[in-house]
Amino acid sequence: MPDTDHPAVDSSNARSLAPVDPDSDEYLLVETGNSQSSKAFNRLFQRYSSKIYAMGMKLTRNEQLSKDLVQEAMLNVWRKARLYDLDRGTAQSWIFTIARNRCFDMLRKLKRQPNCVTADDIWPQDNGSESALLPEGALHGEQGSLVAEASIIASYCKQLPEPQQAVIEQVYILDRTHDEAAEILKIPLGTLKSRLRLGVAKLRQLIGIDL
Amino acid sequence: MNNDLDCHPATEMINKYVQGSLPTGWNVVLSAHLELCQKCRQEYGDLESAEVLSWSEGPVEEVANDFSDLVANIIQHPQQSAADIPLSQESSITEIHMLDHSFTLPRVLAKAANDGLEWKKLAGGINQAKVNIDTETQCEFIYMSPGSQTPMHRHQGNEITLVLDGSFSDSSGTYEAADFIIRNNNDEHQPVSEEGCLCFAVLDSPLTFTQGLARLFNPINRFKFRKTIARQS
Known part of the structure; x- marks a missing residue:
């Protein structure tokens, strides 16, 4: 990012x-x-x-x-x-x-x-990995599988509450900064961050694996 | 997924998986099923929360012993930071190629297959690749070619079959991807697959063939199972 x-x-x-x-x-x-x-x-x-x-x-x-x-x-x-x-x-x-x-x-x-x-x-837990949804390398690297992973994540996204879906879409799919996303969604930056955190935690739980 | 039959692990089994009390082969097939089945993943989450709660309510007495030596020893060790953790190692096998497409394996199966799969052709269009996971179970990938049929057989112990891709049928019904099928020694069946089927199977004892010439193979089959177990231990 x-x-x-x-x-x-x-x-x-x-x-x-x-x-x-x-x-x-x-x-x-x-x-x-x-x-x-x-x-x-x-x-x-x-x-x-x-x-x-x-x-x-x-x-x-x-x-x-x-x-x-x-x-x-x-x-x-x-x-x-x-x-x-x-x-x-x-x-x-x-x-x-x-x-x-x-x-x-x-x-x-x-x-x-x-x-x-x-x-x-x-027991796939993310005890070891960082807190981001995708490993840093996957975000910056040129991994061919990233597209496939993104589509898997997108399908899980639909199970999240609407407001969390919206912030994840802005930040992780449309690649907006937190400031931009907050402005587009007309919500305070703090709200955006907490929705993002909750949404990502929920997604990790849904997916249940390290991507 | 088969909606008419209950093709999911029983709650009791998921609970044992949560607790870590199953043989490894069973853990592996459960883990793979959970990756494919959202309903069971949800149930796993609920059961784990309950287990953690009852565990944490376990022995409440704080240990009075002086652990200062042990603690002093432990805190000599460096702590890990996020940067120290390597990204999870890519398994060398992450998918299995079939006639006209390929299938991406659940993570734990990719890891189990990492040393390479040696496919063996069996009778009736069945292919088998054993995976050496533990000494209590026999784990294998099974690929049924389109139009294949296994000989009628009965199970001596338990067999869990997880359908990964494609489908197969027996007298009880048709099974599709993510279906988790348990057979025990009361079941006698003859699976057929029209479109082809990739499965992962875990057995805790060898099969007994009950029909035709295949019966002749029974002693050998048992011998082979013992040999597999012996080689692993």
Whole structure:
């Protein structure tokens, strides 16, 4: 997008809209990512280790493996914390996904299963990728598949509420800047951005895969 | 999609997929179905939300142990930023070419087929390409050429067939793209395909042929299945 209103700006805006309750899991997770706060991470560790352990026992019925899972999953929470923002749903569901996926990969490794598919292929979440709907490379690159992807996205777009459809059409399909789009749709810039964010989050959910 | 028959995974199965408690082969075929079926994707989303809720209400006691060593160790690791994440690797096989068109595979199947597919011609116009996914199931792509017919067979265990492209029929009906069909050992059937059909199938035990000469192949068939399993483990 030839736009100064880069998608990354949106995601940092979303971050500044972080939950106000400083004891919420979301706040702690954003803190862990934003300022590498060991205090916030420690709180998350206290809250989640027994839940992750319980998940491990349910799936592996093995105490040692369940302890390993706590360590492995919480290490991933730490490493990926900067990638979390509110668009990605609750902290609970984000950590749940990490724990389930790590458990699955751990068990496959243990059983020496072929590594042709990993948990992240099976449960397509966008835990790893940036917040834009399309990868940056796809927007700028000359990928032939982009046209096809755009048409798939357009078909999902029809399932969104009308106002969200309109902003996505302006920004992602007609390639307008946020300012231009807001003016054309006669809505405040802030409204446009929040509709865009909601619409994109919903689209990602509908599509359910990394494009 | 077949509207008369229920060609979708049962809620219980989607729930196990959410929890991560299915063998990998079953996870793979469910994941592929979800990519093709909006209704089930929606159900998956709802079930996952419910599962997360019940999980987070799980053991409520905060662990009193001192984890400071573990935490201190973890926070030595660098954190990832969005720029560190490579774009998801393109699989080398993303589509399967058929007579007059090609079909783009669901993401997980493209990944599973990434090492290449070795197609084998079986009797009756059926082609099969096995994919080595796990040791508990046998996974394969099946391509039924137009006008093909498999011998009458019965299943010893469960077989899930996901129609990817084209259609096939048996005595219960006709199945089209995205249809998710479960057979178990009560079912005896003889699928035919007029227009040709590409499927992905997951079996948890070998088929038993019940008709004609094909019956002779039963011991070999079972042997082949065991061999496949042995090679994988």
